[in-house]
Amino acid sequence: MSVELSVVVPMYDEAEVLPLLVERLRPALDGTGASYEVVAVDDGSKDATPVLLQRYRKEWPQLRVLRLRANAGHQAAISAGLAYAVGDYVATLDADLQDPPEVLAQMLEVARRDGVDVVYGVRSDRSSDSAFKRGSARAFYRLLRSLGQTSAQVDAGDYRLMSRATVQAVNALPEHHRVLRFVVPALGFPSASVGYRREVRAAGRSKYPLARMVKLSVDSITGFSTAPLRLATWCGIGGGIAAILLLVYALVAQLRNQTVAGWTSTVVAVASVGAIQLLCVGILGEYVGRMYTMMQGRPSYFVAYDSAAEDKDTDTTVKRVATAAEQSRAS
Structure with a gap:
């Protein structure tokens, strides 16, 4: 049925x-x-x-x-x-x-x-x-x-x-x-x-505790949208522009014989660029990980x-036994 x-x-x-x-x-x-x-x-x-x-x-x-x-x-x-x-x-x-x-x-x-x-x-x-x-x-x-x-x-x-x-x-x-x-x-x-x-x-x-909810959220975003990849691209462009502006500022300050800030400005610049790079690498890693899983082809x-x-085997067995019994009675 x-x-x-x-x-x-x-x-x-x-x-x-x-x-x-x-x-x-x-x-x-x-x-x-x-x-x-x-x-x-x-x-x-x-x-x-x-x-x-x-x-x-x-x-x-x-x-x-x-x-x-x-x-x-x-x-x-x-x-x-x-x-x-x-x-x-x-x-x-x-x-x-x-x-x-x-x-x-x-x-x-x-x-x-x-x-x-x-x-x-x-x-x-x-x-x-x-x-x-x-x-x-x-x-x-x-x-x-x-x-x-x-x-x-x-x-x-x-x-x-x-x-x-x-x-x-x-x-x-x-x-x-x-x-x-x-x-x-x-x-x-x-x-x-x-x-x-x-x-x-x-x-x-x-x-569904908080950890599983976070995992579900990550799977939802990386599995359904490519916007994070575009975000990584824009972060990279923004970091590049910031680096160019910092270079121009350093050159102008050097030509004018002005004192450039010491380790504070250096640490801030390095930390900012490093943070952007880590963010981009992490986002790319999520997508690479999904592609790696797909290439493995392992069932979920x-x-x-x-x-x-x-139940199907039981029904078949019952029919087989019934058929054998009928043949035995007929012989």
Whole structure:
């Protein structure tokens, strides 16, 4: 039977929130009236998440478990789910319940009614987030939009619904460190949005501390915009002009027999030029590092287990045994 809706849920050490997720997600999907599957991507969890997933899979036939061999990161886990999902529509949802699963029915209805390829979940109410997180998120989105001319909405994260054509386009992209919240809008497919209130994390702890947020920001900028390279170029030009002006000043002062400032001016000049050079080298290094990773061609994730394959093998075994039993009775 064909699957109309696949829901990809990346998970990493989500044993505390998993029962609450199942309690809300299953009735929300059953209420859509669509045939569906839930692709739970276990991103190398070290707690009881794998055990709980297997337990729920026995009670919930639509639950599919995809386990990665090692922790690959949030975006890589979503990419793995997109590669294995089979639905006509594919939604991505975090396990922490900050994005309410009940909105999925509305997203699917909008996609069916308007015939759009992407339906974004937009956080119309972010009062549950801290003022720092709200402010930094808005500033970063605006910065990236000005740098890369992206059409990504300010308060849209990784909660979205995509058509099969959109998923195939994303899966065909060659880049490894892609940030899907900016890649999907860049495709330019017809889209719509659904607003919702962002809730507090239901249980457990956040998997996105400040260090990971900074890494995500760097991947977003270097993977989506060449503006930093242009910034390095302008810094180099500015440093060169400053050096020429300093040389002219030194020559004029020498011709007039004026005393030139000693070590202070020298240290300031050397430090300024050195800072500009280090900045340019660092920016170039980010892009060279990305090209190096692409040339290596290493996958972003490795799948260790897929419950759908196990179910398929079980069905084949049952049919084989039944056939053998019928032949035995006939003889």
